[in-house]
Amino acid sequence: MTQEIFARCGSCGTLNKAPLMRAGMAGKCGQCGAAINFPAPQAPVSVTDSSFDSYVGAAAEPVLLEFWSPTCGHCIRMEPVLEQVARELTGRVRVAKLDTSVNSRVPSIYGISGTPSFVLLRRGKEQARAVGAMPKEELIKRFSQYI
Numbered sequence: 001m002t003q004e005i006f007a008r009c010g011s012c013g014t015l016n017k018a019p020l021m022r023a024g025m026a027g028k029c030g031q032c033g034a035a036i037n038f039p040a041p042q043a044p045v046s047v048t049d050s051s052f053d054s055y056v057g058a059a060a061e062p063v064l065l066e067f068w069s070p071t072c073g074h075c076i077r078m079e080p081v082l083e084q085v086a087r088e089l090t091g092r093v094r095v096a097k098l099d100t101s102v103n104s105r106v107p108s109i110y111g112i113s114g115t116p117s118f119v120l121l122r123r124g125k126e127q128a129r130a131v132g133a134m135p136k137e138e139l140i141k142r143f144s145q146y147i
C-alpha cells in the first residue's frame with residue numbers, strides 16, 4: 001500500500017507529491033525550491049521499526065500510536081475508530097500505527113505485551129497508555145489531558 005500526500009506550490013503552482021511520512025511537515029517545491037507545507041495527515045500513518053524515529057521523533061505535536069496485529073480481532077474492530085480519531089484530531093495529534101507482527105524493535109522499547117495498545121508519545125516519550133478495544137469517545141478521553 002503506497003500512501004502519498006500532495007502539496008501545491010504557492011509560488012509556481014507545481015503539485016508536489018511526497019510519501020505520507022512527510023504529512024504535516026515543511027518541505028521544498030521540487031520545481032522551484034520554494035517552501036511548501038504538506039497537509040497534516042487525516043488518516044493513521046503506518047510506521048515501522050525503521051521509520052518510527054523520523055516520523056514520531058520529528059513530530060512537533062503528540063503522536064497517538066497504535067500497536068496492532070493483523071490477526072487481532074480487537075485491532076480490526078478498532079480500525080475505523082482510529083480513522084475517525086485521526087480525522088477529528090487532525091493538526092492536534094498525529095495518529096500512527098505499527099504492525100507488531102512484522103516489527104519488534106519499537107514494541108520492545110515500550111514493553112508492548114498485547115494488542116491493541118495505544119500509546120501517546122511526545123518526542124518519543126510515553127505520556128499515557130490505553131490497552132484494548134474501546135469506543136472512540138473513551139479512547140479520546142483517556143488521552144484528553146495530553147492532547
Ligand SMILES: [Zn+2]
Nearest residue numbers: 009012029032
Ligand atoms: Zn514551486
